[in-house]
Amino acid sequence: MAIEIPRIPLGGWIEGALTWLTSEYSMVTRAISRATQTGINGLNDALMWLPPWALLLIIVAICWKVANARLAIGGAAGLALIWNLGLWNPMIETLTLVVIATLVAVVIAIPVGITAALSERLYRTIMPVLDFMQTMPAFVYLIPAIPFFGIGSVSAIFATVIFSMPPAIRFTTLGIRQVPKELIEAADAYGATRGQKLVKVQLPLSLPTVMAGINQTIMLALSMVVIAAMIGADGLGSEVWRAIQRLRPGDGFEAGIAVVILAMLLDRLTQALSKERKS
């Protein structure tokens, strides 16, 4: 006798919830959408307004200042190659998305990370959520993004923020929890309030770790905004996407190499920044 176990309609529930959310909160999503789009356009226009050589020089100068001559030279060569391949504008679009997504992610992640470090209960609640956010295939976030924010860059930002936020939260929590107990005890012994402890001891001492988390977030954001080309995000990702659709491996690799150059530049730059803070 076979017992028929009915299939649990998990997908149906999720869809129901999403539909409800989109219709109930369309005011909110539309407002977010408009604000985000304004931010993207503003930053994009500003970066595009500068002639490529000027922006290139600025970036190289920053590399020189926070890191070393090697990064400056490497960065100059890499950016010049991107310019030469005619990928300058897509690169700027990608950079814009990464910068905005990272900003939003960090603005959310740091307070959450701090609270999780200080409250055992929130810590235990949030860790499985972070595991979920990180292990869920990145593409899946793209799907609900569309009903919320429509096709385009705002959806890309939404999916990217969710995907790239976990390391910033984790590292912030870790950084604060790693502050030696003796130092917390010393601060307590001198009568520091929670706020004083946080500002004068815990945050400064966790800064290098927090910076490492932000670095991770930037890297994840870059990978996600490239994937987000599938839902209509502009930038290097859409170049790759187009190359796939037209079966032009050459174009695809060119855009891919541009992504690698951008990734390395952002990575080295943020690492140099966090090292500078440490010393």
Next chain:
Amino acid sequence: MNEERNVKIRVRNLSKVFGSQPKKALELRDQGLKRPEILDKTGQTLGLSNIDFDVHEGELLVIMGLSGSGKSTLIRCLNRLIEPTEGEIVIDGEDIPTLGEKALLECRRRHFSMVFQNFALFPHRTVQKNAEFGLEIRGIDPAERSEIARTALKQVGLDGWEDAYPSQLSGGMQQRVGLARALANDASVLLMDEAFSALDPLIRGDMQQELLQLQSRMQKTTVFITHDLDEALTIGDRIVLLKDGEIVQIGTPEEILTKPADDYVRRFIEGVDKARILTAESAMRRVRSTVRDSDGPRTALRKMREHGLDSIYIIDRDQQLIGLIEAEAASQALEQGKERVTDVMTQDFRRVTLEEPMHHLFAMFSEHSFPIAVVDDQQRLLGVVVKGAVLDQLAQAAEPTQIAEPSTTTTAGDA
């Protein structure tokens, strides 16, 4: 030393249970059970049990015990870095365990500065900023706190290092920063948690001497935790001896050494008991200066000043000791126009021979503060014994007992 002093902190009936059912543990304790049995029966650790003691205004009280004796718990209960389970800790009329969160912060700021075993300096702050920490927390304005911190750093001999970071300093210097941070705060009580234990022996000795000098200048009420008998004897005005969370004995170093409360203390000071075979000779120091019986008070005063003495021994032509003159008496004599030191000398001091057992010297020091004169059988002055030297000798003799062995054998034997 024995004069009545105001009580700064009064600790009564203080107990601490580590675990989730403190009440149960305390009930068993009241039925007469000891720490190991309570742990077996309830899984609760009785950290401290019925601790009673006073800290007097201006004294340096040493709380001494081996590891696991509860001394770190005790010092942390005072400022509630660890919450006591029951009992009173009264400082200037405030019962610390009953304070609310805000009042507790205020109490910590006003009353307690703390120096830690592993320094606990903030690595991201300069030496100066570390020293300022307590003042900054209290909201003192930047110019003022920078001035105070600078003065404190000077006191501990760190002027010129203000802009260095802790990682650039040696252990001894780091602990000086820790001390400066505590001194700058100017709280009414200084808590020192094994403050010198992480330092190597030479540096530790220096720091102990410096603490004593600071102490004689500032008369700061200090609670000092240590596991080291040598240290306790050297710096303590009084010593509280802890074992398994209970007080075994409270007393001056002399009292602990000469009248141990029980076998545990006796075993603890066994090494020091070697003092009974030590004699005055081993603690004797060369006389720095003497005056002749024919000298006048002016000469006596000059010599005392030159050598930093409060009193000076008078000898005759044959080196025989005939008396002692105090600085005060000498200056009075000068005013009154007396010409000879012998006119105002005193016989109110102790003279001993080289063979005098060391432990007798203690009793003498509690009667007189003058150095004890050591003479030969012709009453010739050979040297003097000062109080510190006796303690040094005893402490050196005590060295082997610093090892935790006596107590572990005790517990093993008891169990």
